[in-house]
Amino acid sequence: MSDKRKILVVMMDGFEPSYLQASDMPATKRMIANGFYKTVKAMMPTVTNVNNTGICCGVPPSLHGITANSYFDLQTRKEEYMDKAEMVLTPTVFERAAPHGYKSALMTAKKKTQTLLRTGATIRLAAEAPQDAEGSDIDWVDRLGPAPNIYSPEINHWLFEATRIVLNETDIDLAYYHTTDYPMHMEPPWGEMSLFHLSEWDRLLGEMLDANPDLEVYMSADHGMNFKSRCYDLNKVVPRKGGQIFFAMSAERDPYIKHHRTFGGTAFVWLNHSGDFDRIADICRRLDGVEAVYDRYSAASKFELHPDRIGDMLVTGDIDTVFGPTDTESGVEELPEGFRTHGGSHETDVPLIVYNRDIDPKDWHGYRCNYDLIKSIGF
Numbered sequence: 001m002s003d004k005r006k007i008l009v010v011m012m013d014g015f016e017p018s019y020l021q022a023s024d025m026p027a028t029k030r031m032i033a034n035g036f037y038k039t040v041k042a043m044m045p046t047v048t049n050v051n052n053t054g055i056c057c058g059v060p061p062s063l064h065g066i067t068a069n070s071y072f073d074l075q076t077r078k079e080e081y082m083d084k085a086e087m088v089l090t091p092t093v094f095e096r097a098a099p100h101g102y103k104s105a106l107m108t109a110k111k112k113t114q115t116l117l118r119t120g121a122t123i124r125l126a127a128e129a130p131q132d133a134e135g136s137d138i139d140w141v142d143r144l145g146p147a148p149n150i151y152s153p154e155i156n157h158w159l160f161e162a163t164r165i166v167l168n169e170t171d172i173d174l175a176y177y178h179t180t181d182y183p184m185h186m187e188p189p190w191g192e193m194s195l196f197h198l199s200e201w202d203r204l205l206g207e208m209l210d211a212n213p214d215l216e217v218y219m220s221a222d223h224g225m226n227f228k229s230r231c232y233d234l235n236k237v238v239p240r241k242g243g244q245i246f247f248a249m250s251a252e253r254d255p256y257i258k259h260h261r262t263f264g265g266t267a268f269v270w271l272n273h274s275g276d277f278d279r280i281a282d283i284c285r286r287l288d289g290v291e292a293v294y295d296r297y298s299a300a301s302k303f304e305l306h307p308d309r310i311g312d313m314l315v316t317g318d319i320d321t322v323f324g325p326t327d328t329e330s331g332v333e334e335l336p337e338g339f340r341t342h343g344g345s346h347e348t349d350v351p352l353i354v355y356n357r358d359i360d361p362k363d364w365h366g367y368r369c370n371y372d373l374i375k376s377i378g379f
């Protein structure tokens with residue numbers, strides 16, 4: 001009999017503790033009761049790629065290098081998605097597991113994760129595009145039916161069924177399961193669709209744990225989620241206040257615009273001249289709802305970011321305020337009731353759960369951030 005363990009890493013996108021609290025999730029709560037649980041910090045900017053890469057590599061963004069969902073290419077002067085494996089500067093858990101004889105699968109709802117975290121995974125499936133799956137001859141649509149729409153809660157359930165197949169029916173030892181946070185963007189924890197999303201997911205998890213009692217589960221999230229009421233487009237607002245900047249970008253910018261219109265609680269600003277900092281910082285700080293302004297090196301130091309991969313300035317919003325390209329000429333937009341997103345310092349609380357792997361209580365203080373999730377995995 002093989003002495004290899006079966007390992008499931010769950011990156012539940014947007015799953016902040018209030019969703020865990022509000023939802024009917026008996027299997028997850030059983031893992032908490034019998035395993036390790038702590039509420040830990042997500043990394044700033046609290047957007048998916050930054051934290052997904054941190055969880056997958058077990059290190060902060062200062063080391064893995066993914067500092068947002070997008071970056072601004074100063075050469076071409078274009079915004080580009082930060083979703084390429086070449087941009088990840090440290091090994092993934094898949095690469096770390098391989099020398100120990102472990103084969104891995106990257107199972108994600110989103111195509112951007114398939115490109116970003118692909119390195120070292122034998123099987124790679126994005127439920128959004130099952131026809132582009134790699135590394136196995138399983139016909140996913142034949143097996144599970146067509147994948148539900150990327151803007152639905154059911155896509156996460158479909159993906160979990162696919163994950164169960166790779167762990168139970170193939171030679172994969174470690175599966176990394178990453179959902180979409182569409183349900184969290186659409187509804188607070190008490191919403192009907194959200195309650196369905198998580199209770200149905202938990203039912204599938206419970207079946208998996210019953211069938212595989214030794215399965216190790218490592219579960220955390222990339223960020224929380226809050227209602228937001230105001231958006232600033234700094235490319236418009238700053239000039240109207242008499243300042244000139246080179247470019248401002250929401251760190252949340254990604255292709256999934258139906259979720260959040262790319263609005264998020266952190267903006268990077270590139271200046272024309274470094275001497276402009278004080279004047280532009282002063283304009284930003286005077287905007288209602290701007291929480292803080294940092295220069296590049298203070299931001300890199302405070303938030304463990306890679307200084308070459310952020311702007312000259314990092315601006316954060318308060319709990320109600322986000323940044324991004326508005327439709328209004330003024331650069332200020334009141335957001336419709338019910339608009340939910342993340343990206344700032346008010347979405348940093350996330351759960352961390354480890355089940356079927358002993359953690360010494362003396363290590364409690366070593367579990368500080370979501371990227372500590374896999375520190376006890378052993379490779």
Ligand SMILES: [Zn+2]
Pocket residue numbers: 013014047048181222223
């Ligand atoms: Zn996310």
